[in-house]
Amino acid sequence: MKHVxxxxxxxxxxxxxxxSGLFSRRGFNIENIAVGETVTPGIARMTITVEGSEALIExxxxxxxxxxxxxxxxNLSAEPAVMRELMLIKVRAEIGNRSDIQQIVExxxxxxxxxxxxxxxxxxxxxxxxxxxxxxxxxHYGIMxxxxxxxxxxxxxxxxxxxx
Amino acid sequence: MILSALHKExxxxxxxxxxxxxxxxxxALYDDPIRHLLVRHEQAAVHAADGYARVTGxxxxxxxxxxxxxxxxxxxxxxxxxxxxxxxxxxxQVAKSFIGTDAFQEADITGITIxxxxxxxxxxxxxxxxxxxxxxxxxxxSGRRGPVLIDVPKDVFDQEAPFEYDVHCEIPGYxxxxxxxxxxxxxxxxxxxxxxxxxxxxxxxxxxSEASGALRELADTARIPVVLxxxxxxxxxxxxELFLGMPGMHGSVTANYALTEAxxxxxxxxxxDDRVTGKLESFAQNAKIIHIDIDPAExxxxxxxxxxxVGDVRMVLEEINRKLRPGETAxxxxxxxxxxxxxxxxxxxxxxxxxxxxxxxIRELSRLSGENTIVSTDVGQHQMWSAQHFIVxxxxxxxxxxxxxxxxxxxxxxxxxxxxxxxxxxxxxSGDGSFQMNIQExxxxxxxxxxxxxxxxxxxxxxxxxxxxxxxxxxxYSYTSMKGSPDFVRVAEAYGAKGLRASTSEEATAAIEQAxxxxGPVLIDxxVDPEENxxxxxxxxxxxxDIIIGGEQ
Numbered sequence: 001m002k003h004v005x006x007x008x009x010x011x012x013x014x015x016x017x018x019x020s021g022l023f024s025r026r027g028f029n030i031e032n033i034a035v036g037e038t039v040t041p042g043i044a045r046m047t048i049t050v051e052g053s054e055a056l057i058e059x060x061x062x063x064x065x066x067x068x069x070x071x072x073x074x075n076l077s078a079e080p081a082v083m084r085e086l087m088l089i090k091v092r093a094e095i096g097n098r099s100d101i102q103q104i105v106e107x108x109x110x111x112x113x114x115x116x117x118x119x120x121x122x123x124x125x126x127x128x129x130x131x132x133x134x135x136x137x138x139x140h141y142g143i144m145x146x147x148x149x150x151x152x153x154x155x156x157x158x159x160x161x162x163x164x
Numbered sequence: 165m166i167l168s169a170l171h172k173e174x175x176x177x178x179x180x181x182x183x184x185x186x187x188x189x190x191x192a193l194y195d196d197p198i199r200h201l202l203v204r205h206e207q208a209a210v211h212a213a214d215g216y217a218r219v220t221g222x223x224x225x226x227x228x229x230x231x232x233x234x235x236x237x238x239x240x241x242x243x244x245x246x247x248x249x250x251x252x253x254x255x256x257q258v259a260k261s262f263i264g265t266d267a268f269q270e271a272d273i274t275g276i277t278i279x280x281x282x283x284x285x286x287x288x289x290x291x292x293x294x295x296x297x298x299x300x301x302x303x304x305x306s307g308r309r310g311p312v313l314i315d316v317p318k319d320v321f322d323q324e325a326p327f328e329y330d331v332h333c334e335i336p337g338y339x340x341x342x343x344x345x346x347x348x349x350x351x352x353x354x355x356x357x358x359x360x361x362x363x364x365x366x367x368x369x370x371x372x373s374e375a376s377g378a379l380r381e382l383a384d385t386a387r388i389p390v391v392l393x394x395x396x397x398x399x400x401x402x403x404x405e406l407f408l409g410m411p412g413m414h415g416s417v418t419a420n421y422a423l424t425e426a427x428x429x430x431x432x433x434x435x436x437d438d439r440v441t442g443k444l445e446s447f448a449q450n451a452k453i454i455h456i457d458i459d460p461a462e463x464x465x466x467x468x469x470x471x472x473x474v475g476d477v478r479m480v481l482e483e484i485n486r487k488l489r490p491g492e493t494a495x496x497x498x499x500x501x502x503x504x505x506x507x508x509x510x511x512x513x514x515x516x517x518x519x520x521x522x523x524x525x526i527r528e529l530s531r532l533s534g535e536n537t538i539v540s541t542d543v544g545q546h547q548m549w550s551a552q553h554f555i556v557x558x559x560x561x562x563x564x565x566x567x568x569x570x571x572x573x574x575x576x577x578x579x580x581x582x583x584x585x586x587x588x589x590x591x592x593x594s595g596d597g598s599f600q601m602n603i604q605e606x607x608x609x610x611x612x613x614x615x616x617x618x619x620x621x622x623x624x625x626x627x628x629x630x631x632x633x634x635x636x637x638x639x640x641y642s643y644t645s646m647k648g649s650p651d652f653v654r655v656a657e658a659y660g661a662k663g664l665r666a667s668t669s670e671e672a673t674a675a676i677e678q679a680x681x682x683x684g685p686v687l688i689d690x691x692v693d694p695e696e697n698x699x700x701x702x703x704x705x706x707x708x709x710d711i712i713i714g715g716e717q
């Protein structure tokens with residue numbers, strides 16, 4: 001099963017290396033990772049997706065907690081949470097099929113953010129299934145490049161992760 | 165500034181080796197009252213500091229220069245990390261403007277040591293130093309102990325900055341749990357009261373948290389037998405009738421049978437290493453397991469736990485002891501004593517080539533050295549024989565590389581131990597393979613006129629590897645012969661130490677007696693039966709009650 005971990009870290013040099021290094025040396029696989037600042041200065045939030053059993057995730061979380069720079073680790077998959085990812089796709093597009101592509105993009109509530117004589121760049125946000133679905137449809141036209149941010153997530157409701 | 169901080173932390177001795185990037189630091193040391201022990205290889209500085217820390221319980225402090233000076237520390241750091249030993253290491257780094265340019269003697273030591281330190285720092289401004297030093301000492305010596313490294317660029321040593329030092333510090337992401345959860349402690353007490361066949365399985369955590377007293381009270385009041393991991397030896401008196409020895413691969417038959425048959429295991433400050441558990445699926449199938457450890461990540465890591473208690477093992481055991489009653493374990497103890505009668509520790513096979521038995525040498529060392537003795541070992545056969553045959557009575561008096569299994573650990577650790585406890589007798593039990601990995605420290609021992617005995621179990625092989633080749637690789641002794649080794653007696657003498665040799669039992673006893681009287685470093689070259697194997701033995705990944713008892717006894 002896939003688990004989404006939210007990790008609050010002191011934003012110090014090497015903090016990201018410590019976290020990502022821990023995954024590789026303990027044999028845990030990172031599926032994707034997103035990092036950014038939080039509302040508190042000096043604290044960054046990492047969202048990491050890991051595949052594994054409950055026992056493995058518990059061990060991952062405990063090992064992460066041992067890092068001095070890590071303040072909090074929370075498994076967001078265990079609770080209702082909003083999860084999003086942003087993807088940019090460069091797809092082959094000629095004059096003849098641009099409007100077909102446009103229609104697909106609209107269906108997925110995406111945006112066309114760049115057009116050239118033979119390509120388009122499309123922006124989509126959403127969950128993993130949505131990303132896979134639009135990728136599948138656009139494959140038909142020829143996907144030239146894809147870039148993804150990695151998943152980010154917040155708990156639903158007013159509950160927040162304490163950063164102290 | 166760094167030295168002022170060390171004074172505030174009560175540091176008495178630094179283990180180190182100078183170099184270009186730490187010239188300003190060593191210049192400050194020149195007329196400072198703090199003692200500095202000059203080793204002959206940086207790795208030895210870490211091992212010596214590690215030995216010092218294991219004996220005193222205080223963090224060992226190490227200085228080394230940038231680049232190779234720092235990378236030479238890595239094995240020692242990894243060793244201390246695996247065995248949870250508190251160390252503070254200060255390395256020099258190239259000046260800030262040179263970092264990242266592949267400058268002379270530059271190595272990214274903070275990057276290199278992330279996986280083997282509890283935490284580390286690269287200083288960019290001298291103003292950070294007081295805060296970082298106080299954090300480093302706090303982190304190293306609290307919670308689960310471990311090494312902390314501080315990398316200081318050369319120009320930062322020279323930089324002026326205000327010095328305000330506070331030994332108490334708060335770190336947002338670091339709050340170790342010391343007190344056990346009351347509900348869990350009650351469950352543990354209930355389990356202990358209702359158990360008919362309990363065993364205490366203790367480890368290095370007992371020594372780090374000074375829990376020996378609490379352990380004795382628990383074992384003696386509730387009449388519970390004790391097994392101790394290699395790291396735990398000394399936490400409970402090795403000559404007590406309730407002590408069953410070490411479990412696992414080369415553990416005693418009784419310890420392994422007891423863990424297998426127990427209905428309750430009180431695991432205290434242990435981490436269920438593979439050398440102890442053998443095949444995990446068949447480990448302690450009949451037992452409910454209480455696991456007390458300060459590191460939550462150890463609980464449930466290898467073995468499923470019924471009653472987990474995160475906390476300081478001394479505090480938790482004391483809490484349990486408050487609610488303790490004398491146990492009804494007579495029948496269980498009778499069973500155990502029957503195993504002990506049936507399976508004594510083998511003292512050497514008769515079928516091997518005759519000659520001096522290493523087990524006999526260790527037993528004589530144990531018998532003749534007296535109670536006020538600290539033993540350090542290297543890694544291999546002699547280490548296991550020491551664990552089996554040397555009677556360890558007090559915590560912090562058996563120093564060995566448990567987790568990492570570092571050949572070359574024992575001798576420098578003995579040097580650190582002697583400096584930590586000058587009034588105690590210190591013996592390093594080593595092998596001809598291990599000793600040559602840090603043999604250069606004879607110079608350090610002689611230079612500082614340290615009274616210590618090096619008992620070299622010389623079988624002219626990398627004995628433990630040869631034993632595995634014997635058992636699992638059809639006696640194909642691939643590169644395990646140590647032929648070409650020097651005459652160790654003459655090497656000792658060349659360094660200015662004393663050298664003795666023993667090839668028979670009588671000579672061994674006489675040499676040990678003589679060494680105990682001599683001052684300064686003494687090496688005894690025990691020329692032992694080259695093909696003696698360590699038994700009992702549990703093959704790797706076998707159940708621990710599936711024991712090769714070992715040859716003719």
